Amino acid sequence: MDLSAINPVVLTASLMVAATPILLAAIGELVVEKAGVLNLGVEGMMIIGAICGFAIAVETQSPLLGFIAAALGGAVLSMLFGFMTQVLLSNQVATGLALTLFGLGLSSLMGQSYVGIKAPSTPSLNLGPLSDLPVVGKILFSHDLMVYVSIAIIAGVWYMLRYTRTGLVLRAVGESHDAAHALGYKVIRIRLLAIGFGGACAGLGGAYLSLVRVPQWTEGMTAGAGWIALAIVVFASWKPWRVMIGAYLFGGITVLQLNLQAAGAKIPVELLSMSPYLITILVLVIISSDRRRAALSAPADLGKSFHASL
Amino acid sequence: MTELLKISGLTKAYPGVVANDDVSFTVAEGEVHALLGENGAGKSTLVKMIYGLVKPDSGTMDLHAAPYTPSEPRAARASGVAMVFQHFSLFEALSVAENIALGMENPPKMHELSQRIRDVSETYGLPLDPDRLIGELSAGERQRVEIIRCLLQDPKLLIMDEPTSVLTPQEVDVLFETLRKLSAEGTAILYISHKLEEIRALCDAATILRLGKVVATCIPREQSAREMAEMMVGQALHTPKASGAEPGDTVLQVSNLSLPSATPFGTTLTDISLDLKRGEILGIGGVAGNGQDEFLNALSGETKTAPDAVQFEGQPIGNLGPNERREIGVLCAPEERLGHAAAPDMSLTENAVLTAVQRKELAQNSFVNWGKSRDYAKEIIKAFDVRTPGPGNAARSLSGGNLQKFVIGREVLQNPDVLVVNQPTWGVDAAAAADIRQALMDLAAKGAGVIVISQDLDELMEVADRFCALAGGRLSSSRPTQGLTVDEIGLMLGGAHDAEQEAAPEAEPTHAE
Amino acid sequence: MIRLEKRPSPSRAWTIATPLVAVALTMVAGSILFMILGKDPFAAIKTIFYDPLFHPDFAAFSRPQLLVKAGPLILIAIGLSMGFKAGIWNIGAEGQYIIGALAGAAVGLALYPAESFLIYPAMVIAGALGGWAWAMIPAILRTKFRTNEILVSLLLVYVAENILASAAVGWLRNPEGGGFPGSRNLSKWASSANPELISGTGMHWGVVAAFIAVILAYVVMSRHLLGFQIQLAGQAPRAARFAGVNPSRLVVLCLGISGMLAGMAGLFEVTGPAGQISIDFNSGYGFTAIIVAFLGRLNPIGILLAGLLMALTYIGGELAQFMLGLPAAAIQAFQGMLLFFLLGVDVLSNYRIRIGTGKAA
Numbered sequence A: 001m002d003l004s005a006i007n008p009v010v011l012t013a014s015l016m017v018a019a020t021p022i023l024l025a026a027i028g029e030l031v032v033e034k035a036g037v038l039n040l041g042v043e044g045m046m047i048i049g050a051i052c053g054f055a056i057a058v059e060t061q062s063p064l065l066g067f068i069a070a071a072l073g074g075a076v077l078s079m080l081f082g083f084m085t086q087v088l089l090s091n092q093v094a095t096g097l098a099l100t101l102f103g104l105g106l107s108s109l110m111g112q113s114y115v116g117i118k119a120p121s122t123p124s125l126n127l128g129p130l131s132d133l134p135v136v137g138k139i140l141f142s143h144d145l146m147v148y149v150s151i152a153i154i155a156g157v158w159y160m161l162r163y164t165r166t167g168l169v170l171r172a173v174g175e176s177h178d179a180a181h182a183l184g185y186k187v188i189r190i191r192l193l194a195i196g197f198g199g200a201c202a203g204l205g206g207a208y209l210s211l212v213r214v215p216q217w218t219e220g221m222t223a224g225a226g227w228i229a230l231a232i233v234v235f236a237s238w239k240p241w242r243v244m245i246g247a248y249l250f251g252g253i254t255v256l257q258l259n260l261q262a263a264g265a266k267i268p269v270e271l272l273s274m275s276p277y278l279i280t281i282l283v284l285v286i287i288s289s290d291r292r293r294a295a296l297s298a299p300a301d302l303g304k305s306f307h308a309s310l
Numbered sequence B: 001m002t003e004l005l006k007i008s009g010l011t012k013a014y015p016g017v018v019a020n021d022d023v024s025f026t027v028a029e030g031e032v033h034a035l036l037g038e039n040g041a042g043k044s045t046l047v048k049m050i051y052g053l054v055k056p057d058s059g060t061m062d063l064h065a066a067p068y069t070p071s072e073p074r075a076a077r078a079s080g081v082a083m084v085f086q087h088f089s090l091f092e093a094l095s096v097a098e099n100i101a102l103g104m105e106n107p108p109k110m111h112e113l114s115q116r117i118r119d120v121s122e123t124y125g126l127p128l129d130p131d132r133l134i135g136e137l138s139a140g141e142r143q144r145v146e147i148i149r150c151l152l153q154d155p156k157l158l159i160m161d162e163p164t165s166v167l168t169p170q171e172v173d174v175l176f177e178t179l180r181k182l183s184a185e186g187t188a189i190l191y192i193s194h195k196l197e198e199i200r201a202l203c204d205a206a207t208i209l210r211l212g213k214v215v216a217t218c219i220p221r222e223q224s225a226r227e228m229a230e231m232m233v234g235q236a237l238h239t240p241k242a243s244g245a246e247p248g249d250t251v252l253q254v255s256n257l258s259l260p261s262a263t264p265f266g267t268t269l270t271d272i273s274l275d276l277k278r279g280e281i282l283g284i285g286g287v288a289g290n291g292q293d294e295f296l297n298a299l300s301g302e303t304k305t306a307p308d309a310v311q312f313e314g315q316p317i318g319n320l321g322p323n324e325r326r327e328i329g330v331l332c333a334p335e336e337r338l339g340h341a342a343a344p345d346m347s348l349t350e351n352a353v354l355t356a357v358q359r360k361e362l363a364q365n366s367f368v369n370w371g372k373s374r375d376y377a378k379e380i381i382k383a384f385d386v387r388t389p390g391p392g393n394a395a396r397s398l399s400g401g402n403l404q405k406f407v408i409g410r411e412v413l414q415n416p417d418v419l420v421v422n423q424p425t426w427g428v429d430a431a432a433a434a435d436i437r438q439a440l441m442d443l444a445a446k447g448a449g450v451i452v453i454s455q456d457l458d459e460l461m462e463v464a465d466r467f468c469a470l471a472g473g474r475l476s477s478s479r480p481t482q483g484l485t486v487d488e489i490g491l492m493l494g495g496a497h498d499a500e501q502e503a504a505p506e507a508e509p510t511h512a513e
Numbered sequence C: 001m002i003r004l005e006k007r008p009s010p011s012r013a014w015t016i017a018t019p020l021v022a023v024a025l026t027m028v029a030g031s032i033l034f035m036i037l038g039k040d041p042f043a044a045i046k047t048i049f050y051d052p053l054f055h056p057d058f059a060a061f062s063r064p065q066l067l068v069k070a071g072p073l074i075l076i077a078i079g080l081s082m083g084f085k086a087g088i089w090n091i092g093a094e095g096q097y098i099i100g101a102l103a104g105a106a107v108g109l110a111l112y113p114a115e116s117f118l119i120y121p122a123m124v125i126a127g128a129l130g131g132w133a134w135a136m137i138p139a140i141l142r143t144k145f146r147t148n149e150i151l152v153s154l155l156l157v158y159v160a161e162n163i164l165a166s167a168a169v170g171w172l173r174n175p176e177g178g179g180f181p182g183s184r185n186l187s188k189w190a191s192s193a194n195p196e197l198i199s200g201t202g203m204h205w206g207v208v209a210a211f212i213a214v215i216l217a218y219v220v221m222s223r224h225l226l227g228f229q230i231q232l233a234g235q236a237p238r239a240a241r242f243a244g245v246n247p248s249r250l251v252v253l254c255l256g257i258s259g260m261l262a263g264m265a266g267l268f269e270v271t272g273p274a275g276q277i278s279i280d281f282n283s284g285y286g287f288t289a290i291i292v293a294f295l296g297r298l299n300p301i302g303i304l305l306a307g308l309l310m311a312l313t314y315i316g317g318e319l320a321q322f323m324l325g326l327p328a329a330a331i332q333a334f335q336g337m338l339l340f341f342l343l344g345v346d347v348l349s350n351y352r353i354r355i356g357t358g359k360a361a
Helices: A008-034 A042-060 A063-087 A092-110 A136-140 A145-163 A165-175 A177-182 A187-213 A225-235 A240-262 A269-289 A291-297 B043-050 B073-078 B096-102 B110-123 B139-151 B169-184 B196-202 B225-233 B292-300 B322-328 B348-356 B370-383 B400-412 B430-445 B457-463 B486-512 C012-036 C041-049 C059-085 C093-111 C119-145 C149-171 C205-223 C225-235 C237-242 C247-271 C285-295 C300-324 C328-345
Strands: B003-014 B017-028 B032-036 B058-063 B081-084 B157-161 B188-193 B205-210 B213-218 B250-259 B269-277 B281-285 B310-312 B330-333 B418-422 B449-453 B466-471 C002-006 C351-355
Touching: A008 A042, A008 A136, A008 A145, A008 A165, A008 A187, A008 A225, A008 A240, A042 A063, A042 A092, A042 A187, A042 A225, A063 A092, A063 A187, A063 C328, A092 C285, A092 C328, A145 A165, A145 A187, A145 A240, A165 A177, A165 A187, A165 B096, A177 A187, A187 A225, A225 A240, A225 A269, A225 C149, A240 A269, A269 C119, A269 C149, B003 B043, B003 B188, B017 B032, B017 B043, B017 B058, B017 B188, B017 B205, B017 B213, B032 B043, B032 B169, B032 B196, B032 B225, B043 B157, B043 B188, B073 B081, B081 B139, B096 B110, B096 B139, B110 B139, B139 B169, B169 B188, B169 B196, B169 B486, B188 B196, B196 B225, B205 B225, B213 B225, B250 B292, B250 B449, B269 B292, B269 B449, B281 B430, B281 B457, B281 B486, B292 B330, B292 B418, B292 B449, B322 B330, B330 B400, B348 B370, B348 B400, B348 C225, B348 C237, B370 B400, B400 B418, B400 B430, B418 B430, B430 B449, B430 B457, B449 B457, B466 B486, C012 C041, C012 C300, C012 C328, C041 C300, C059 C093, C059 C205, C059 C225, C059 C247, C059 C285, C059 C300, C093 C119, C093 C149, C093 C247, C093 C285, C119 C149, C119 C247, C149 C247, C205 C225, C205 C247, C205 C300, C225 C237, C225 C247, C237 C247, C247 C285, C285 C300, C285 C328, C300 C328
Parallel strands: B032 B188, B032 B205, B081 B157, B157 B188, B281 B449, B281 B466, B330 B418, B418 B449
Antiparallel strands: B003 B017, B003 B058, B205 B213, B250 B269, B250 B310, C002 C351
16 A cells, blocks of 8 residues: 555645535535425435536536536426425425435436536636645645635525524524414525525535536436435534535545545455445434534424414 | 504404404504403404404405505514514524514614613513523513514504413513503503403403404403403303312322423423322412423323332332323323324324223234224213214314313323323313313312313412412422412412522523533 | 315325326326437337236236336335334335345355255345344434434445445355356355246245235234334324333334345345345335335335336336337436325325415415
8 A cells, every 4th residue: 555645735635626516515405404494305406416517518518507507407406396395295304305316317317318428627717826825725726616616605604694684584484484484484485495595506516526526427426425415414513614614524534535445555445435424424423412412403493394374 | 542453344264164253343542452252262363364464354454544454464563563472483592682683674783683672671671681592581581572572663553462371470460561651652452361350450442252253342440350251251151169078198299300301492390399199189380381391291201200209109100101100090181282192193093092092901912902992082072072073083173172172081081090281271262171170170079189280370279279389390389279369379480480590590501501 | 376275184085096196197297208208108108007017028028027026115115114104214225125135145155055945044034134233223323312314324325335345246256256246146046046936927035025014014004002103103203202102112113124124125136036146236126115115105005006016117117128218217217206296296185275265365
């Protein structure tokens, strides 16, 4: 094994890339859950985003248009979930699962003719002298636009939830939809908007996989990323900046295990590639074992259907 | 006085029930106007229409002599109509200031808002810290939040839905002071209640509803409570008769029971002791949210305690589960009918199995005998006059009163040695409430020990032999109800309250964690 | 304006009718999907739903396949449905299915080439235990640490897939296989084979187990106190605790049963239709079974029918792939759609739809 092949600077830079898809999906789901909705269809929306983004980017040769299409694709699929759970009052857990199963099937159907094609490359931003800084330049200032967009979304969500009226209303709806309704807030409309935002973010995350991280289209390429995003929301105790920490930690583990595989570590390949999932489970256990904290930070009406009876 | 609100011919029907039928009345500026009626008389629907939550099928409303058709609460608030709900529309995990901001159209910046909250709370004698989380507040404090939220908008009409049901007598006095002050400043108050003495003390005029219709209007100060009660109920009331039997041996004993709260906003029970004798009814008064649920859970076995903390005929049972306690004869009926005492979507037959499976032998070798279970459900329906098409109907299809009769009947017909009921007549119409009280008294007369936990002090005075107060998770010592005055009760509730205040600083760090 | 109005009691008629409505709607939506793909929708629907059973050339081959595919789906879905009813969401049956297959196969292969009629039952037990043990991970994490069982059970699928990969290329690889991945062929070794019991029917031990599971589940859910407690816990958790139901015990029980049945399904598959442990012997039955459970309304008899229907779409899908060049993924999307429609029309059993009455909101 040659550990010297693992360069910490490259590792750190690439962990940001590895973390971005999950970061995007997780921050979207955080907003959805803050509004009191549990959408387990993140995996499905991500993979639809992956294929929509990939297909449009290939057809137009514009990664930017690809990302826009991915966000739209994810949002459209999420609206299906929104319609079912908010209007038809279907069970959120079951509908989320259905969304994932349907998304996986639909994406491979849509991706029939895109297997084995290369995506147009997404350029890194030229940040001039910043990018040329030693170490820091490579780690922080040599990425493509989406890495910065994802961080901007985190910051935006944090600001929105903490300082704006929109954020306050969103949290209120997630805490008690009955009380919010009694005050005259449009619970269903607010939740639909949150679900749509979550879908768009998941779509972006999926497209980042197919356009930047891999960059290729293969069936089922999200490989559980959506589920890990869900776990990261729990890990983050529904706090935006902790989502970033969680995603980057997870990205670090992923990149490290890939590097170890490449370096020929004497650890079985399978053990390495299952390690991100095992560590996610471990982290979930640690977070959820703190009963008081878990109960306080989760939105009180998470996953409950709202029906204005009178 | 000038006319503020005029209601003309409001009608609202729901499938199978006309909630309001051609309701008309007027409220003048600065008037305290009572809306009086039993549960189910249509008071809530009426005020929801005034507050823009429900649209009338027909009829008109005028505010300041101009047509008033609020499409949503926001519009109502913009017109100067504010409402304090019976079940508070508050968000436990948000702060007082955030909650108030949510109820305002254009809230100022948070620190400005906090200052205004402090100002208003001082002016009206309603102390409140804007930075505390709602979940940490008592029911009385929560009501203050609602009231201040309304006051910040300078309402012309303030609607209050059963505001005193969560208050101690002393707190009621404070509230009435505030309301009189508001009224003197020209704010009209629409005061919904079924408590006649309160209305006589506070209100200038009253509109009485029965089955959705206005049956009378009166000036409360000029009527006796009895007269108003008959207008409200439309028939002579049946008052339960006490047995007058001598209490027997101690059947249930609770000694130094302490339980930390299981949920972040729950109540911690501290050092509770009581003893219950055969043939008596022990009334536990106190405002909901002061440990009633937690205490009932500890008695039912849903929460287990140290074995000796709860004893049945001298045997420790604190560590037994609900079914083991049922087997020896300790039965409970929790407050929340739908979801706790009964499963909403299950049939009455299934709900009969829920607690009666052991004592009524509704199963052999763990296989349910559905025929026998149905018979038991029918027996309850018949004995307790539960109005339902049959035992196959879902629990949630029953009205509150009928379901409560079913729940109480299910336990009473199992001939318990101990029965603990929490808020047995909450949200139940007067006739059903009287039946339920009579059933509890009959049960005690047959030699069972009965504990009634209730926030309705009148009810406890009526049925209980002894009274004690639960406040802040502490239980006062008991006193015979015979000769107990409202002031004394207030002191018992308040005394426990003071203990809570003293304990508060110690409790603080646990929340900060 | 369309409004929903809660029914006083769930409608029994709609409870039975909704799956049929969902199937009909899926056929309509599926036709549109096939049309977009440039296929004749009527031909496609006929190929999927009719030809496998009645086409003179294919029915002889396809009909037995119905039971072969329905067996594991029903077996897994029965287990899942009990948990779903109780509000316990095991969505990692795929992982329990894999681990069950591995455990059972490992026991068998450890005894190779002995011949005994005791070997196969031992393998079945090992398979059940393997699935059970894998399901115990989310069960124990939930009861001890309140960790969400949905996420844990699902994430464990990926872990199980990696274990499967290491088994297929490593510790269970056929030593006489010329270095190719995959275990010995279990279906060709008499002691470990799960053969077709009645020729031409597709009936194998797994199908028998599925039928037994349906009957047992039916009895438990409708007559036994455990079934009552499961339903109570799902509908009203507080009432369940009031009725003396221990939630932790129920979690362990429900996850255990579903894991056990999934593990057995895996073992039956790997010793029969699949024949050997290979890197991709699992064909997503663990996930499709979720659809089957819901389509069957979490009712054992319903699941039996739903399993057969879902098996039909698998076989019909393969046929359509072969006959019409319909992409394999189309059938997956089709199955997903079915679940969607089912959940959507479910609203009819609990709510009445009212078309606007005047000014009503």
